[in-house]
Amino acid sequence: MPQSTNLPTSFQFSQSSLQDFVDCPRRFELKYLRELAWPAIEAEPVLEHEQLMQLGSRFHQLIHQHLSGIPAERLTQTIDHPNLTRWWHNYLDHGPDFSGFQVSSEIPLSAALGGHRLIAKYDVLAIKPGEQALIIDWKTSRKKTARQWLQESLQTSVYPYLLVQAGAELNGGEGVLPEQVEMIYWFPEAPSEPERFSYNAKQYTADHDRLTSLSEQIIALGRDEEQSPFRLTADERRCRFCVYRSLCERGEGAGDLYEREELLLQEEELVFELDFEQIGEMEY
Numbered sequence: 001m002p003q004s005t006n007l008p009t010s011f012q013f014s015q016s017s018l019q020d021f022v023d024c025p026r027r028f029e030l031k032y033l034r035e036l037a038w039p040a041i042e043a044e045p046v047l048e049h050e051q052l053m054q055l056g057s058r059f060h061q062l063i064h065q066h067l068s069g070i071p072a073e074r075l076t077q078t079i080d081h082p083n084l085t086r087w088w089h090n091y092l093d094h095g096p097d098f099s100g101f102q103v104s105s106e107i108p109l110s111a112a113l114g115g116h117r118l119i120a121k122y123d124v125l126a127i128k129p130g131e132q133a134l135i136i137d138w139k140t141s142r143k144k145t146a147r148q149w150l151q152e153s154l155q156t157s158v159y160p161y162l163l164v165q166a167g168a169e170l171n172g173g174e175g176v177l178p179e180q181v182e183m184i185y186w187f188p189e190a191p192s193e194p195e196r197f198s199y200n201a202k203q204y205t206a207d208h209d210r211l212t213s214l215s216e217q218i219i220a221l222g223r224d225e226e227q228s229p230f231r232l233t234a235d236e237r238r239c240r241f242c243v244y245r246s247l248c249e250r251g252e253g254a255g256d257l258y259e260r261e262e263l264l265l266q267e268e269e270l271v272f273e274l275d276f277e278q279i280g281e282m283e284y
């Protein structure tokens with residue numbers, strides 16, 4: 001029986017909300033408990049940031065259309081940006097080989113977690129029922145993200161875990177086994193350098209424990225009515241790319257997009273993932 005909490009009843013756990021909590025509990029509170037929209041920009045220069053987001057969204061849409069059966073030649077004619085043209089041809093020439101797989105794109109899955117739902121929308125699920133289940137995630141940042149960052153991100157836990165929890169319908173009615181799952185991050189800017197993460201029962205158990213623990217921490221903190229127990233992150237570098245920085249008195253100006261990308265390239269740096277990395281969550 002779920003215990004009472006101030007989390008909205010409609011609240012759903014996702015890799016984004018869990019990552020926000022891990023990165024900065026205060027950010028989680030402002031975004032998901034107080035549902036506070038704050039008008040600050042995330043990164044400078046604004047125009048390039050927005051253009052990157054739009055290109056990422058368009059790339060996801062193109063591949064979704066392609067995997068839904070629209071011929072590549074027709075889609076090619078709709079592209080009017082040189083970067084998108086390059087990404088598209090990198091995908092056509094070097095993209096994952098789906099031969100023999102049942103392929104679904106923009107597929108949502110959910111399962112129970114802490115009295116709420118844990119949800120994810122997969123860019124692509126490629127399944128050979130009873131044999132293999134590939135999770136493909138398109139990462140449309142201009143530079144490839146460091147493997148260690150991906151390894152430690154909540155997405156690399158949530159997506160395989162949820163597929164094992166909730167993927168039976170896509171697997172011929174049989175539960176997906178952890179050993180059948182592989183998570184692949186594919187970068188249109190680095191098409192021959194995907195990052196692959198195999199999965200197994202040990203990792204599945206570890207993810208179950210980690211996700212359960214996080215949900216319990218969040219629900220427990222959400223019960224405090226008097227004073228916010230959601231602390232501000234001690235790592236103020238995160239604040240530079242956070243829309244709430246003026247509210248938290250952690251600075252006014254946005255961080256530099258290019259500097260942000262350089263940080264993501266460095267193994268030891270763990271900073272916020274910009275929203276264009278979350279484009280796979282958008283509805284088309």
Ligand code: SF4
Nearest residue numbers: 024027239242245248
């Ligand atoms: S500005 Fe900093 S402390 Fe405030 S919510 Fe954002 S990351 Fe957390």
